[in-house]
Amino acid sequence: MKETLGTTGLILNEPLLWESGKKGRCGFSLPRRDVDPAPLDEELAGDGPDLPDLSEVDVVRHYTRLSQWNFGVDTGMYSLGSCTMKYNPKLHEKLAGLEGFAGSHPLLPPQLAQGALRLIAELESLLAEITGMDATTLQPAAGAQGELTGMLLMYAYHKSKGTPRSKIIVPDTAHGTNPASAALCGYRPVPVKSNAHGILSAEAVAEVMDEETAGIMVTNPNTLGLFEENIREIARIVHDKGGLVYGDGANMNAVMGIVDMGRMGFDVLHLNLHKTFSTPHGGGGPGAGPVCVKKHLVPFLPVPRVVEARGEYTLSEDFPECIGKVHSFYGNFGILVRAYGYILSMGADNLKKASQLAVLNANYIQSKLKGVLHLPYDRPCMHECVFSDKFQKERKVTTLDMVKRLMDYGFHPPTVYFPLVVNGAIMIEPTETESKDSIDRLIEAFKAIADEAEKDPDLLWNAPSRCKVKRMDETGAARSPCLCG
Numbered sequence: 001m002k003e004t005l006g007t008t009g010l011i012l013n014e015p016l017l018w019e020s021g022k023k024g025r026c027g028f029s030l031p032r033r034d035v036d037p038a039p040l041d042e043e044l045a046g047d048g049p050d051l052p053d054l055s056e057v058d059v060v061r062h063y064t065r066l067s068q069w070n071f072g073v074d075t076g077m078y079s080l081g082s083c084t085m086k087y088n089p090k091l092h093e094k095l096a097g098l099e100g101f102a103g104s105h106p107l108l109p110p111q112l113a114q115g116a117l118r119l120i121a122e123l124e125s126l127l128a129e130i131t132g133m134d135a136t137t138l139q140p141a142a143g144a145q146g147e148l149t150g151m152l153l154m155y156a157y158h159k160s161k162g163t164p165r166s167k168i169i170v171p172d173t174a175h176g177t178n179p180a181s182a183a184l185c186g187y188r189p190v191p192v193k194s195n196a197h198g199i200l201s202a203e204a205v206a207e208v209m210d211e212e213t214a215g216i217m218v219t220n221p222n223t224l225g226l227f228e229e230n231i232r233e234i235a236r237i238v239h240d241k242g243g244l245v246y247g248d249g250a251n252m253n254a255v256m257g258i259v260d261m262g263r264m265g266f267d268v269l270h271l272n273l274h275k276t277f278s279t280p281h282g283g284g285g286p287g288a289g290p291v292c293v294k295k296h297l298v299p300f301l302p303v304p305r306v307v308e309a310r311g312e313y314t315l316s317e318d319f320p321e322c323i324g325k326v327h328s329f330y331g332n333f334g335i336l337v338r339a340y341g342y343i344l345s346m347g348a349d350n351l352k353k354a355s356q357l358a359v360l361n362a363n364y365i366q367s368k369l370k371g372v373l374h375l376p377y378d379r380p381c382m383h384e385c386v387f388s389d390k391f392q393k394e395r396k397v398t399t400l401d402m403v404k405r406l407m408d409y410g411f412h413p414p415t416v417y418f419p420l421v422v423n424g425a426i427m428i429e430p431t432e433t434e435s436k437d438s439i440d441r442l443i444e445a446f447k448a449i450a451d452e453a454e455k456d457p458d459l460l461w462n463a464p465s466r467c468k469v470k471r472m473d474e475t476g477a478a479r480s481p482c483l484c485g
């Protein structure tokens with residue numbers, strides 16, 4: 001295989017400190033003792049802990065090298081479909097670290113936190129404008145919590161009309177969190193199949209929509225990277241039966257400044273600031289899943305809400321129909337600062353351009369790899385494209401084999417085996433922040449791997465062979481996990 005593709009971030013080797021220690025090595029020096037020795041008391045005496053003997057430089061190098069094993073978007077391309085792993089400019093970190101933001105206590109009285117409250121109010125309006133909705137809550141900590149918040153809003157709305165309903169329609173292409181959020185709110189998710197083009201048909205929705213159904217959850221563009229073209233007709237069908245339309249906006253990166261989600265028919269929509277609005281994610285750290293709503297859902301939004309009067313910002317809990325709090329204080333404020341910085345530094349035109357480039361990059365990959373990998377829905381895509389392992393299966397090579405081999409080429413694998421409607425799915429989302437050069441390198445790696453699948457499938461079955469951790473027994477890891485190291 002070629003040596004220079006990708007990065008080497010995944011291919012380091014490092015022994016345990018216990019393996020590299022040498023008896024008698026020491027990481028510190030103390031001055032000569034100038035007092036008489038005294039015995040330790042009984043409890044403290046003993047052999048001490050079994051630690052390896054190491055010098056300072058041994059320890060520093062060990063941990064510095066370990067820190068380099070951490071693959072991230074700052075190390076290389078991270079084409080994880082549905083996750084929008086775009087590069088986060090460092091400017092936003094600097095803004096979030098400004099003392100006035102980072103150092104302000106959430107219990108400060110509003111008159112001492114005017115800047116922070118203004119930022120919240122302005123970010124709410126910016127997100128409402130970008131989506132074409134009327135108001136926003138920034139409280140939810142992630143997309144999934146935004147979904148639950150949206151479900152609670154829908155429940156509160158139907159209850160206020162005196163007709164609480166019991167079901168939610170969820171397409172088969174939906175992210176797993178969609179039916180989970182509906183169920184967590186007490187709704188029964190009703191599945192609906194997408195059609196041969198990978199999208200929802202209005203007829204399929206009309207068949208299951210009834211007056212016991214609170215609404216539908218639609219991801220647009222959907223998780224196949226395809227635009228739900230029938231969304232306005234679907235929204236009309238749901239609205240006609242008194243239901244509401246929930247938008248999963250996790251894929252907003254494809255349509256910023258291009259599509260008006262409000263006019264598309266959504267009543268409530270979540271965004272993932274850690275995906276679309278360029279704040280760090282992937283390490284399980286804080287995120288933000290704001291929820292934007294149309295006017296008729298505003299009374300139910302979580303409290304406290306920031307209220308502005310004559311240039312003064314205050315926090316108000318005086319919304320009797322609200323669903324309560326969904327997060328302490330006002331959500332993950334540091335993430336909100338980063339997203340605000342991103343939106344203002346980009347401006348409207350560049351947000352639109354970012355989406356256009358994200359879509360262009362995905363279509364470029366789709367057209368270059370079509371024929372190398374099987375393309376189940378052969379039509380222009382949005383910001384991500386979904387292939388399958390159908391061609392390689394003939395050589396007994398699977399999606400898992402191919403993406404494990406991709407690690408040998410130094411790339412983080414794309415999302416695999418999702419969405420569930422495609423057998424052996426390989427879902428690639430390059431985002432707008434990748435250059436043509438890095439995208440070409442990924443394409444080249446996939447081509448080389450498809451070639452290896454033909455000529456030397458052993459390489460793929462045994463991949464990764466160049467990484468620190470080789471092929472894992474994933475079933476064993478799930479069935480009998482070893483949690484003690």
Ligand SMILES: *Cc1c(COP(=O)(O)O)cnc(C)c1O
Nearest residue numbers: 082142143144175177248250272
């Ligand atoms: C990421 C994602 C979610 C969940 O968002 P989190 O912020 O990870 O909780 C929901 N739906 C879709 C389509 C997603 O891609």
